[in-house]
Amino acid sequence: MSCACPYAIIRVSKSIFHRKTGLPSEGGESTVCAWTERKIFIRRIKIGIIGAGVISGIYLKNCTGMFDHIVEVKAIADLVPELARKRAEEFNVPHAYTVDELLADPEIEIVLNLTAPAAHAPLNLKALHAGKHVYTEKPFALTREDADEVLALAEQKGLLVGCAPDTFLGAGIQTCIKLIDDGWIGKPYAANGTIIMGNASGGMHPNFRNFLKLGGDPLMDMGPYYLTALIALLGPVRRVTGSAQQLNKELTILNPKSPAFGQTVPVEAPTNVTAVLDFANGAVASLQAAKESFGYAPRLEIFGTEGNLTVPDPNFFGGSIFIKFANGEAKEMPHSHPFAEEGRGMGVADMAYAILSGRANRASGRLARHVLDISLGIFEASAADRHIYLESAVERPQPLPLGLKYNRLDA
Numbered sequence: 160m161s162c163a164c165p166y167a168i169i170r171v172s173k174s175i176f177h178r179k180t181g182l183p184s185e186g187g188e189s190t191v192c193a194w195t196e197r198k199i200f201i202r203r204i205k206i207g208i209i210g211a212g213v214i215s216g217i218y219l220k221n222c223t224g225m226f227d228h229i230v231e232v233k234a235i236a237d238l239v240p241e242l243a244r245k246r247a248e249e250f251n252v253p254h255a256y257t258v259d260e261l262l263a264d265p266e267i268e269i270v271l272n273l274t275a276p277a278a279h280a281p282l283n284l285k286a287l288h289a290g291k292h293v294y295t296e297k298p299f300a301l302t303r304e305d306a307d308e309v310l311a312l313a314e315q316k317g318l319l320v321g322c323a324p325d326t327f328l329g330a331g332i333q334t335c336i337k338l339i340d341d342g343w344i345g346k347p348y349a350a351n352g353t354i355i356m357g358n359a360s361g362g363m364h365p366n367f368r369n370f371l372k373l374g375g376d377p378l379m380d381m382g383p384y385y386l387t388a389l390i391a392l393l394g395p396v397r398r399v400t401g402s403a404q405q406l407n408k409e410l411t412i413l414n415p416k417s418p419a420f421g422q423t424v425p426v427e428a429p430t431n432v433t434a435v436l437d438f439a440n441g442a443v444a445s446l447q448a449a450k451e452s453f454g455y456a457p458r459l460e461i462f463g464t465e466g467n468l469t470v471p472d473p474n475f476f477g478g479s480i481f482i483k484f485a486n487g488e489a490k491e492m493p494h495s496h497p498f499a500e501e502g503r504g505m506g507v508a509d510m511a512y513a514i515l516s517g518r519a520n521r522a523s524g525r526l527a528r529h530v531l532d533i534s535l536g537i538f539e540a541s542a543a544d545r546h547i548y549l550e551s552a553v554e555r556p557q558p559l560p561l562g563l564k565y566n567r568l569d570a
């Protein structure tokens with residue numbers, strides 16, 4: 160809600176005026192700054208967060224900080240009211256509501272769903288029925304049917320749907336998109352993504368059991384970062400095959416610091432997956448996602464006819480980028496885009512810009528639906544010993560423009 164010019168917009172009572180143009184006041188969506196000729200939004204979109212767990216901290220930090228020119232967190236709710244109250248206090252959020260109170264608040268336009276995977280689709284449907292746009296954490300849904308119901312209801316009601324991850328909007332992947340599109344590695348023909356992580360035997364996450372169920376498994380939990388990045392870099396996937404394995408049927412919590420120390424809990428989803436993805440543009444990728452070992456080993460590379468591109472960890476926003484050229488020389492490439500810092504919440508902010516300007520939101524439900532289709536297709540291919548041809552199709556999300564000012568998502 161600000162502009163770096165001598166005519167910075169002012170707020171009088173409830174109305175907002177631009178000092179130079181004097182327009183528009185209450186009711187309009189944006190005005191153009193007479194000094195910088197930039198579009199300025201004259202109202203912020205109010206957000207209600209459902210889910211006050213671990214990841215809510217960084218969303219709250221960024222939505223009440225980096226992106227507070229475009230969004231305003233009005234309320235937070237959780238099944239556990241104490242968690243919502245604590246987060247509200249920590250980040251000066253005006254209301255700690257019940258879920259129903261939050262959905263009934265007419266000022267809230269976007270519901271930000273940060274609950275556990277199994278609750279995503281049911282809550283998203285509820286929010287859409289209440290007339291809210293929704294932005295949800297990944298995975299988008301656990302079944303294609305649930306995902307389609309959410310998308311169909313949103314379309315029917317003229318509401319937007321968004322889904323994490325939004326890390327592909329960061330400096331790392333956006334720079335890699337530009338490098339590929341500008342021809343730095345020639346024609347991209349292959350890619351290799353690997354995410355190897357430890358299992359949940361540390362038991363320190365308050366709801367670690369969710370990581371042992373479908374939705375918290377490596378492919379549905381970590382896969383979306385890689386798959387979304389690959390789609391943003393190479394376009395949609397046409398067919399998949401793969402092998403989904405599970406080393407153990409149960410897990411014992413071995414960490415004496417965990418409240419669940421010594422407990423043995425069931426493992427209910429594949430924990431070791433390797434897949435092959437054929438992209439519509441002809442490129443082929445291998446993707447490995449496992450939570451069976453120790454440490455954290457992320458890797459993403461795109462191989463082109465004129466160079467090999469090392470893409471930074473798509474779980475984060477920044478990171479180093481290298482191209483190895485035909486002469487064997489490896490060059491570190493500078494970021495062409497901003498947002499190298501931890502920017503979770505960028506997808507919601509982008510959705511707020513989309514609501515105000517009428518453009519499409521980048522971290523969209525359709526993109527997440529394609530990611531889900533790929534993941535479920537890999538499981539199905541493994542079970543059926545064959546390739547699965549995907550029915551969903553999606554366009555590459557629009558890259559961010561160059562020359563963005565700090566924390567702005569539109570030029």
Ligand SMILES: NC(=O)c1ccc[n+]([C@@H]2O[C@H](COP(=O)([O-])OP(=O)(O)OC[C@H]3O[C@@H](n4cnc5c(N)ncnc54)[C@H](O)[C@@H]3O)[C@@H](O)[C@H]2O)c1
Pocket residue numbers: 209210211212213214215236237238239242258273274275276278282296297298365366380
């Ligand atoms: N923890 C991380 O590092 C991380 C990172 C990125 C994304 N995510 C994603 O964010 C989501 C949440 O993860 P988390 O780690 O914060 O989990 P969490 O278990 O810490 O928090 C989830 C919260 O949602 C609440 N909740 C569950 N169902 C609800 C319902 N029906 N109504 C209201 N509240 C409900 C729970 O009480 C809990 O407080 C997951 O989808 C996860 O994949 C997590």
